[in-house]
Amino acid sequence: MTDIRYVAPQTLDEAIGAYAAAGSAARILAGGTDLLVQMRSGAVKPGLIVDIKKVRELTAVEEISGGGFRIGAAVPGAVLAEHPRFRQTWPGVLEAVNLIGSTQVQGRASAGGNLCNASPAGAIVTVQGPDGRRELKVEDVPAGPGRTNLKPGEILVSFTLPPRPPGSSDAYLRMIPRTEMDIAVVGCGVSLTLKDGVCTHARVGLGAVAPTALLVEPAAQALIGSRLDDTALTAAANACRAACRPIDDKRGTIAYRTQIAGVLLKRTTNIAAERAQGK
Amino acid sequence: MNIVVNNKWIGQRTIRPDGVDKVTGRAAFAADTAMPGMIWGKVLRSPHPHARIRSIDTSRAEALPGVKAVVTSRDVVDFPLDKSVMLGIQDMRWMCRNVMARDKALFPGHPIAAVAATTEAIAAKACELIEVDYEVLPWSIEIDDAIRPDAQILHESITFQGKPSNIVGQLEHKKGDIEAGFKQADVIIERTFTTRPVHQGYIEPHACLISVAADGKTTIWSSSQGQFMVRAMTAYLTGIPQSDIRAIPAEIGGGFGGKTIVYLEPLATLLAKKSGRPVKMVMTREEVMRATGPTSGSKNTVKIGARKDGTIVAAQGTFYLQAGAFPGSPIRGAAGCSFAPYDIANVLSVGYDVCSNRSKVAAYRAPGAPIGAYAVECVLDEVAESLNMDPLDFRLKNAAKQGTKAAHGPVFPRIGYIETLEAAKTAPHYSTPIGKLQGRGVASGFWFNAGGESSAQVNITEDGNVVVTTGHPDIGGSRAGIANICAELLGIDYRRVSVIIGDTQTVGFSNLTGGSRVLFASAMVVTQAAEKVINTLRERAAKIWEIDPEAVKWENGAAHPASPNAGQFEPLTLEDLAEKAPMQGGPIGAGVQLNTQGADGGFGTHICDVEVDIELGIARVIRYTAVQDVGRAVHPGYVEGQLQGGVAQGIGWALNEEYIYRSDGKVDNPGFLDYRMPVCSDLPMLDTILVEVPNPKHPQGVKGVGEVPLVPVMAAVANAIYRATGKRFYALPMSPPKVLEGLEQPIQQAAE
Structure with missing residues (x-):
């Protein structure tokens, strides 16, 4: 019977050192809402658990110049929700984070741990490993179900959400059969900027319809330049459906997920647009 | 018997006796118990849906350091297939093979062996070291696959129409002439429905701790719906006499019928006996879902014919229910309950019990009845619609009442079904307008309810308070109900009555907590015991006052002279008489054991x-509004909770x-x-509406309430979805x- 070692370093360097040294036997513990479940079910048996919640940078929400935010990878959703200004700028990101689990789970679960969800915010992710610190686009982090493009020993440090021009907002919806405590059958995030009623910038993300979250550029293009009228929304919805590469599984069928991706695109876009117009 | 009126305690929402323990975390569930020297048991389960077990080699597991015992089917008492041995509704031939596969594994999760080790x-790890040689066999799960002529047979010894079959049982209820009945009909609607197996979903997984002493004396702490069932089944399957097994009921974290059979207790007993150490076993949620009984999936065809005036003239139902790996699906509930709310001249209701390679079903709240009612109540909705009748009026026109002969046999006594329909019709909910894409459905349901064996002991403590011991695990508020009744009868404050659940060696035999029987039956024995105690108290007072016991009355917790003619005496309270007890004849208490009779069926009508x-x-x-004839709501808060819980489970289903x-x-x-x-x-x-039509055969008018509220739900939801969308769903x-x-x-959408 092998024992599990647990460390809770105070600094990022110590955390990376321990994590990299232990190799594939190590697991990062932030909120633990996935890791502990996996351990209990016997799916993973880590030799080392590196608890990163003692590292200040990983648990901090900082405002950066120009009105953007840097969010530590281990910041729980509930903490982000309590931030006095984050909600105004990035309501859709907050929705996405706080659709996870229940109130109790949101007190633990972090955005970093849930990066495989669709995040359309245009965020930059900072990671640090034995070879130093680097930045990558959030959409480049997931490599497939349960896999990321992080190198051995690298730890996700923070998300940086850029400042936003006036008339910008976002929204996130997910389809679950229940109202909470469920895994998304389809998730959809839309971030957009409106100027005089015309969409000047858009990003559209879909979750649970492909091996990783999808950034659907054709859907964004269908929205940009339009007044978000029915024609544009239908074109964007069809672009979303076309981008779907889902599977049939216990959580949903191919036909259902594909159909729903378009429905959610329309609804999410409408919410984001209302917010962008200050409605 | 007289129905008690002007009650002080019956009908009150008293504080539940188990409440403080549960909200503070002090309540001891089965997994909370521990003993010095305790070791842990685990089960090796079949990965195959169907496989012959050629051999099992446990030698490597036994050699693993820390392993203290390994058991297989060789250690479990065998009940040969040629002779049925029934214990309640369970046949020990199947139970012995369900707790541990004998020659064949019949579902993924079927126990093959069990190990006890220090951690x-x-x-x-030891389970992984057990080598099992399987001959994998073809399998079937769905009913249609299991009843195909070429289906792999699970039990060769069971035949249907002269051939080995996976149809392992049949039940028929017949009334009138079905063919002639349909000939009278102006409207006939026939539909086929399917339902999926659903689990009871109790939050507490099965758990037990078992100690077997060197002299064979065995103690079981476990979570179940009946400590006597645990004792009897464990005795049957291990060969230990019942007198040597003390089964102590833990606080239970939900059962809903699913804890009316054993899974772990016989295995842990055998492991404890072999190892000489107390053995604890706790299922994971995954084990609960794979290997414990859900209720059946089903395939049902219902045909109902009515005249233009709304009279139902014929009703026919065919109900195929999945039993899982062993015979015993609840066809009685499906075939027997589904037409019971209606006075129909011609009925043919047939149930088929179908085995397939999934875990053996266990009871789930009104077993079988919700499955049958779903089909029948959906067809009734269509018939009412085709006759342009309000669905409640249609049901009222055909409602069973006192004197109606039900297809399953009995002639109904005074029942409250019509009252539930009338209450539903006049409920504000039924006339509230609804919006776009909204719909309102109604459905009714029936459950038999049950009486049976119960025992109770009522003792007066030396300080003049009361301890009541009964033999039923409390899963629905029976302790609170009994405390209310006892306080009422003795005329004392509810808080002076302590109700506990005895173990098998300290209270008389009491049948399962199930069938909505517990408050009905235990209130009867507690009432009789309390009346005996009151007689003793009157006799004691009479002796002190030197008058005839008949001249003493018991009122407000004290003995009084029955009339001025009896003499002038200061009342003697329960405390006074308890204090004087040692000099006046000794301890005061009474025990009663009965096979209770007179449980009336329950009816409910729901609006969704x-x-x-x-x-x-x-x-x-x-x-959602659930209306139900509850007989008498001894503790209305608990009764409402039963209705709400049943509805919640039905909505999930x-x-x-x-x-x-x-x-x-x-x-x-x-x-x-x-x-x-x-x-x-x-x-x-x-929301709930409690209709109270007291059961005249019960001292407090009690009817069972726990199971009826699940029966109408799926049909009510389906009928509502139809009204919202114009689309009927049959699955x-x-x-x-x-x-x-x-x-x-x-x-x-795609065409847009």
Whole structure:
């Protein structure tokens, strides 16, 4: 019977050192809402658990110049929700984070741990490993179900959400059969900027319809330049459906997920647009 | 017997006796118990849906350091297939093979062997070291596959129409002439329905701790719906006499019928006996979902004929229910209950018990009745619609009442079904307007209810308070109900009555907590015991006052002279008489044991509003009212809770709950994340209307209430979805992909 070692370093360097040294036997513990479940079910048996919640940078929400935010990878959703200004700028990101689990789970679960969800915010992710610190686009982090493009020993440090021009907002919806405590059958995030009623910038993300979250550029293009009228929304919805590469599984069928991706695109876009117009 | 009126305690929402323990975490559930020297048991389970077991080699497991005992089917008492040995509704031939596979593994999760070791991890490792040589056999899970002529037979010894078959039982209820009945009909509607197996979903997994002393004296702490059932089944399966087994009921974290049989106790007893150490076993949620009894999936055809005036002239039902690996699906509930609310001249109701390679079903709240009612109540809705009748008026026109002969046999005594329909009709809910994409459905339901064996002891303590011991695990508020009744009868404050649940060696035999029987039966024995105690108290007072006991009355917790003629004496309170007891004849108390009779069936009528998101296929229940004839609500808060709980479970069954199978025959969703029971935010406040038509054969008028509230729910939801969307669904669950598919939304949208 092998024992599990647990460390809770105070600094990022110590955390990376321990994590990299232990190799594939190590697991990062932030909120633990996935890791502990996996351990209990016997799916993973880590030799080392590196608890990163003692590292200040990983648990901090900082405002950066120009009105953007840097969010530590281990910041729980509930903490982000309590931030006095984050909600105004990035309501859709907050929705996405706080659709996870229940109130109790949101007190633990972090955005970093849930990066495989669709995040359309245009965020930059900072990671640090034995070879130093680097930045990558959030959409480049997931490599497939349960896999990321992080190198051995690298730890996700923070998300940086850029400042936003006036008339910008976002929204996130997910389809679950229940109202909470469920895994998304389809998730959809839309971030957009409106100027005089015309969409000047858009990003559209879909979750649970492909091996990783999808950034659907054709859907964004269908929205940009339009007044978000029915024609544009239908074109964007069809672009979303076309981008779907889902599977049939216990959580949903191919036909259902594909159909729903378009429905959610329309609804999410409408919410984001209302917010962008200050409605 | 007289119905007590002007009650002080019966009908009060008293503080529940188990409440403080439960909210503070002090309540001891089965998994909370521990003993010095305790070791852990684990079960090796079959990975195959169907396989012959050629051999089992446990030698490597036994050699693993820390392993203290290994048991297989060789250690379990065998009950040969040629002779049925019934214990309640369970046949020990099947029980002995369900707790441990003998020659064949019949479902993924079927126990093959069990190990006890010093830690859980070592026990789990030892299970991996057991080598089983399987001959994998063809298998079937769904009813249609299991009853095909070429299906692999699970039990060769069982025949149907002269041949080995997976149809392992049949039940028929007949009344009148069905052919002649349909000839009188102006409208006939026939539909076929399917339902999926659903789990009871108790939050507490099965758990036990068992110690077997060197002299064979065995103590079982476990969570069950009947400590006497645990004792008897464990005795049968281990060969230990019942007198040597003390089964102590733990506080129970939900049962809903699913804890009326044993899984772990015989195995832990055998491991404890072999190892000489106390053995603890706790199932994981995955084990609960794979290997314990859900209720049946089903396939049912219902045909109902009515005249233009709304009179139902004939009704026919054919109900195929999955039993799982062993015979015993609840066809009695499906075939017997589904037409019972109606006075129909010609009925033919047939149930078929079908074995297939999934875990053996266990009881689930009104077993079988919700399955049958779903089909019948949906067809009734269609018949009412085709006759342009309000669905409640249609039911009123055909409602069973006193004197109606039910197809399953009895002639109904005074029943309260009509009262539930009238209360539903006049409820504000029924006349409230509803909005776009919303719909309102109604449905009714019946459950037999039960009496049977119960025992109780009522003792007066030396300080003049009361301890009541009964023999039923409390899963629905029986302790609170009994405390209310006892306080009422003795005329004392409710808080002076302590109700506890005795173990098998300290209280007389009491049958299972099930069948909605516990408050009915235990109130009867407690009432008789309390009356005996009151007689003793009157005799004591009479002796002190030197008058005739008949001249003493018991009132407000004290003995009084019955009339001025009896003499002038200061009242003697319960405390006074308890204090004087040692000099006046000794301890005061009485025990009563009865096989109770006179349980009347229960009826309910439900109103359900749904709102359907037609783009996503999501149906949400937005308002719900459950009306039920509850006889007498001894503790209304608990009765309402029973109704609400049943409705919540039914909504889950209707909308999302199902076992999803992989192509290899294994359940793909053995946990609460993907087995989608409703969460709080899925449900509106569930309103209740308690109709009280007292049971004249019960001292307090009690009828069972716990099972009826699940019976009408799925049909009420389905009928509401129809009113919202114009689309009828004939299969459960009505989950989003199926609703969307049914609404043909994708095709329309794609064409836009």
